[in-house]
Amino acid sequence: EVQLVESGGGSVQAGGSLRLTCTTPRYTFSEYCMGWFRQVTGKEREGVAIIGREGRTSYTDSVKGRVTISKDNAKNALYLQMNSLIPEDTAMYYCVARGGACGRPIFSRSQYEFWGQGTQVTVSS
Numbered sequence: 001e002v003q004l005v006e007s008g009g010g011s012v013q014a015g016g017s018l019r020l021t022c023t024t025p026r027y028t029f030s031e032y033c034m035g036w037f038r039q040v041t042g043k044e045r046e047g048v049a050i051i052g053r054e055g056r057t058s059y060t061d062s063v064k065g066r067v068t069i070s071k072d073n074a075k076n077a078l079y080l081q082m083n084s085l086i087p088e089d090t091a092m093y094y095c096v097a098r099g100g101a102c103g104r105p106i107f108s109r110s111q112y113e114f115w116g117q118g119t120q121v122t123v124s125s
Contacts, residue, residue, distance in 0.1 A: 001050065001114065002023040002024055002026075002032070002097055003025060003026070003114075004022055004023075004024055004025055004095040004096070004097060004114055004115065004116035005022065005023050005024065005025075005095075005117075006020060006021070006022050006093065006094070006095045006116045006117065006118060006119040007020070007021050007022075007023075007119060008020040008021045008089055008119060009093060009119030009120045009121045010120075010122070011122040011123075011124065012088060012121075012122070012123055012124070013123070013124050013125075014085060014086055014123055014125050015084060015085065016085050016101070016120075016123070017081070017082060017083045017084075017085065018082050018085065018121060019079055019080065019082070020036065020079065020080040020095075020119060020121075021077055021078070021090070022034070022036075022077065022078040022080075022095030023075075023076055023077050023078075024076050027074070027076070028073065028076065029071055029072075029073050029076050029077070029078060029097075030053060030073040031099065031100070032053065032054065032097045032098060032099055032100070032102065033050065033052050033053060033097070033098040033099075033101060033102035033103070033111075033112075034051055034071065034078050034095070034096065034097045034098075035047065035048070035049055035050035035051060035052070035058075035060070035069065035095075035096050035097075035112070036048040036049050036050075036069065036078075036080045036093055036094065036095060036096070037064075037093070037094045037096055037112075037115075038089075038091035038092065038093045038094065038121075039054075039091055039092050039094070039118075040090065040091045040092075044109075045094065045109055046060065046105065046107070047060055047107030047108075047109075048060055048063055048067065048093070049060065049063065049067055049068075049069035049080060050069070050102060050106050050107070051069045051070070051071055052102045053100075053102075054070075054099065054100065056102075057069050058102075058106050058107075060107060061090070062112060063082075063089075063103055066082065066083050066084045066085075067080060067081065067082050067083070068080075068081040069081075070123045071083045076078050078095060080093070080122060082121070084098045085121075086123060087124065087125050089121060089123050089125075090121060090122050090123050091120075091121060092118040092119070092120050092121075093118060093119050093120075093121055094115055094116055094117075094118045095115070095116040096112035096114065096115050096116070097112060097113070097114040098111055098112045098113055098114070099113070104122055
């Protein structure tokens with residue numbers, strides 16, 4: 001089983017920035033489709049950004065232009081750079097992974113077999 005560990009969450013004011021990081025003690029990120037989901041209490045988890053093995057990225061509409069997903073295969077690290085944060089970005093953010101190529105629909109929760117424990121992001125107005 002792939003163990004994913006998120007870090008970098010916190011509390012910021014609207015307009016601020018945060019960078020989330022996901023790491024794993026073993027396995028090679030280059031072999032996985034990876035990304036970030038988020039969940040607001042009482043709502044379903046939604047996909048935020050996905051990056052394929054070859055580096056192709058996908059973003060949900062609400063974060064386009066404000067969020068960048070990237071990875072460093074040498075460090076086994078996945079990042080989510082979030083800028084111009086708004087209160088609606090407040091959620092628990094989860095790192096996800098799927099062995100091999102990304103599946104479709106790309107933001108379907110069922111596509112990802114490995115999930116981290118989450119890191120909380122809180123944006124105040």
